[in-house]
Amino acid sequence: MADPDFDGWSCPLPLRRYERIVMGHGGGGQLSAELVEHLFLPILGDHDGEMHDAARLSLEGRDVSFSTDSYVVRPLFFPGGSIGDLAIHGTINDIAMRGAEPVALSVGFILEEGLPMETLGRVVEAMGAAADAAGVPVVTGDTKVVDRGQADGLYVNTAGIGVIPDGVDIRPRRAEPGDVVILSGTLGQHGVAVMSKREGLEFGTEIRSDSAPLHGLVAAMLAVTKDLHVLRDMTRGGMSASLSEIAASAKVGIEFEEAKLPIPGDVAAACSFLGLDAISIANEGRLVAIVPPGHADAVLAAMRDHEHGRGAVVVGSVTDEHPGVVVARTPFGASRVVDLPLGEQLPRIC
Amino acid sequence: MKFLDEFNDPEIAKQLFAQIAEMTTRPWAIMEVCGGQTYSIIRNGIDQLLPDEIELIHGPGCPVCVTPLGTIDKALEIAARPDVIFTSFGDMLRVPGSDEDLFGVKSGGGDVRIVYSPLDAVKIAEENPDKQVVFFAIGFETTAPANAMSLQVAKRRGMDNYSMLASHVLVPPAIDTIASSPNNRVDGFLAAGHVCSVMGTWQYGPLVEKHQVPIVVTGFEPLDVLEGLRRMISQLERGVAELDNAYARVVVEEGNLPAQELIADVFEVCDRQWRGIGEIPQSGWRISPAFREFDAEYRFGVGDIDAPESPLCRSGEVLQGLLKPNQCEAFGKECTPRTPLGATMVSSEGACGAYYQYRRLEVPVEVGRG
Structure with a gap:
């Protein structure tokens, strides 16, 4: 696999001010887009040549919408929601933006040592309620724990798939x-x-x-x-x-x-x-x-x-x-x- | 919504535009001093709807933009120290110093935090007694009272872990300098309403007299700006030069006296560098000797840091209205909001940043699609 060409990037002003990741690289704006365009896509490949909330895959004749998203929101609980329901809704929505009917979700937790069990319980309850209400089950998951100080309480990743109805092409x-x-x-x-x-x-x-x-x-x-x-x-x-x-x-x-x-x-x-x-x-x-x-x-x-x-x-x-x-x-x-x-x-x- | 909608009403705006158009018979160059007014003008497209004769010059009133490079470098030096929590208003974080910006320091391990008030920084200091907490106090007269108060609080509480890197600038000396310039093109100044809410209007009468130039104290919502312009054009067309207050719902002649006392207690007037313009005598406030122990320059020994500015950047001419942002050769090429050469490109209130953000359709097409 070729090293990314930091000198020959196509954008005339690529990432040049930052030699390290800054918060703006996760902000969903130009800095995020530059990371994707100049680092991720050249190395990991460009599946369908089009950036969207979810990828479209063809599996055994069925067209599937596939997406993943990570949640690092602070605070964990806020008026109108929590990191738990956000993680469910966010991935369902990404899948749905291809016009797909969501089928199932995965959940990955990164937990910080010392996180109160009660906090985790409230987050998972919120997730369960959100998944139930949406009618999209969580079918697989993963848990990792990192040392105290290495994560801000907890982070969540969800991924999901959905089936795109015939004749629907949203992009x-x-x-x-x-x-x-x-x-x-x-x-x-x-x-x-x-x-x-x-x-x-x-x-x-x-x-x-x-x-x-x-x-x-x-x-x-x-x-x-x-x-x-x-x-x-x-x-x-x-x-x-x-x-x-x-x-x-x-x-x-x-x-x-x-x-x-x-x-x-x-x-x-x-x-x-x-x-x-x-x-x-x-x-x-x-x-x-x-x-x-x-x-x-x-x-x-x-x-x-x-x-x-x-x-x-x-x-x-x-x-x-x-x-x-x-x-x-x-x-x-x-x-x-x-x-x-x-x-x-x-x-x-x- | 109360206090917002009534100053955005398109019907009233239409009437004001019509009155201004009717009054205007000759070309006039009017400088809005405050960056908040620039933002409002560009965001709402007010300049596009004025008669062609009226040229708005975006003045030096964005505190982020005029903070000198040397001061930014001092901030970066302090913020990078492991024992420091460096606090700042949000839009200072992206202002480039000689090598990097505060975001870069943060990603390198510096503890840099956005606060909304210097009193938040005081609170952080109380919660982190083993850290030195520094607040980056920039701004015009408007932000000075709260900054001064934070030092009074820290002194009263005997806090030894709170200090301030202060780089305050003052509006009247800037107007005086621009109006005194042999190249001056400005026919009238819209003074910054919120600055006047603190300091009053009495400082501006002598400037009107000295330069025979109309000054209209003006607010920030679209209708405030239009009313300020209407009164300005009225004076210019009548050939008079007076001090007028178009923001009377907020500004009184004597200003906010308790706030002025706070400022006088903590700050003293000094000569000040303005980024892109140079030194303007008696145009800044620094921390007075009585509060010297809270002066971060003194505490961290960074007083000697200074830095030359980019030779490509012509923000000084932009700030004085001698150059439109898109007339600068670096505009949209070497200099974009993503890679600013001068601070006028950094802040959305900065003349170049506002121009880049909202006016690109009117400048050459290749500009900005980098």
């Missing part, structure tokens, strides 16, 4: 000019809920995580039409990362109306206070759908009939202008470029 490159951009609900709740708990910030009302399994919502959308073009769950990097990646992958432009974004008042207030941007904050139970215009109304109606899509709203469209670039129309009628966040969002000073 970023299918976004086409004219397609409609639909969000399944509010933006920013999960990230702000976790951050406010972590930083001990209080905003008068409690902002709860939106963590939820989305495979049921996806199935309801597919019942309208199998011709959904793209689905993404808007986790790290939020909506702006999801749309930026779709635009870059499909070489199309995407435009959205800021005034139509469903940002709850308390999230907007927290963002204003902290100097953050709600469109770049992680969600754990929200997807963005890119849908052919002829099906948009029916898909939107089906989403609104589902418990995890009640707040669904059309926010924009795909265009053949400015390929690869996402543009926001401001409430005043101006426009601005929305970029893939660099790494983690940094609160502004003032």
Whole structure:
């Protein structure tokens, strides 16, 4: 296996400032993307030439969606969820973004010596409840313990598989000019809920995580039409990362109306206070759908009939202008470029 | 939402844009001093919707941007020490020093933490009595009272493990320097509302008199900025130069007197380097001798560290409105938010960073798709 060519990378400005991993490499933004593009893919190979939340495999004639995700969230418990249900929902959602019906999950724990058994118990109970509610069983697992100080309490990895129905082909490159951009609900709740708990910030009302399994919502959308073009769950990097990646992958432009974004008042207030941007904050139970215009109304109606899509709203469209670039129309009628966040969002000073 | 929605109303904005357009008969160059105003202008596209005659110049009012390279290097030196917990506002972590940034120090083993208030840093110090906790106190007059308070608290509690690396900058001397420059193009200044909420407006009258330039104290929400601009254009078109307060819901003439007392107790005025601009006399605050034991420069002996800036970076000209960010040859090439040469590219409030983030469609296409 060839060594990665650190000098000859294709990006003109690859990773050059950092000789070590920094937190931003896990932030789901440009730094993460550079790791994948310049280190992981060249060495580990590029399965289907397309980055998505899950891989598509063909097994004995059945098309399968396969994905994995690791969870290192702090604190372990936050308003509206915990690392346990997050680990279940996150992988279910990754699988579902291929249009698949999730079949089974694996769970791997990395536990820190000294972790209270009661804490682990609460996490596993939350996992069990989430898996039961979603109807997706955990069928295999693994446990490792590391010395005290080597993990922050516990980390969880989940992986899962699902079966992709015949005729369903959902992936970023299918976004086409004219397609409609639909969000399944509010933006920013999960990230702000976790951050406010972590930083001990209080905003008068409690902002709860939106963590939820989305495979049921996806199935309801597919019942309208199998011709959904793209689905993404808007986790790290939020909506702006999801749309930026779709635009870059499909070489199309995407435009959205800021005034139509469903940002709850308390999230907007927290963002204003902290100097953050709600469109770049992680969600754990929200997807963005890119849908052919002829099906948009029916898909939107089906989403609104589902418990995890009640707040669904059309926010924009795909265009053949400015390929690869996402543009926001401001409430005043101006426009601005929305970029893939660099790494983690940094609160502004003032 | 209360206190946000009413200052974002598109209908009122439309009226203000129309009034401004109607009043404007000649070209005017207006500098918004504060980075928060720059952010609001660019994010909402206000500059795109103004008459072509009005040019907005993004001023030096982003504290992250004007913190000198030498100060960043001092921070990196202190933060890398094994006995130190280094605390900072979030957007300072990505500002490059001569070799790396605070994120790099953190990944190399330094204990670097983002805080939202210097009092959080004091709390960390109390929880970690065997560590030296240092707070990186940068900012304009706005953040100074809380920073001063943290030193008063530390002194009162007799804490010997809390100190501050302070690099405060002051707005009025910066306006004076820009207006005094023989190259000055600025016809009017939008003063920074939150700075004035602390310091009041009385410092600005003499600047108006001296330079015969209108100064309008302006807020940060889109309608605040538009109202500030409307009042500015009104003065310019009438040929008058006055001090006007368009942010009266927050700013009073005398300012916040208890906050000013706090500042006077802890800080003293000093000459200060501004990154990209150079030294401006009497334009900063440093920790006063009475609080010297809490001065991290003194405690860690880093006072001598200094550093030359990148010769490619023209952020000084950008900050003075002599150059648009995309007119710099390094813009979008050697210099991107990912690989900033100057701090104006680092912060989303920085003139170059804001320009890069939100205006790339208007600059050459190859720019920024690195």
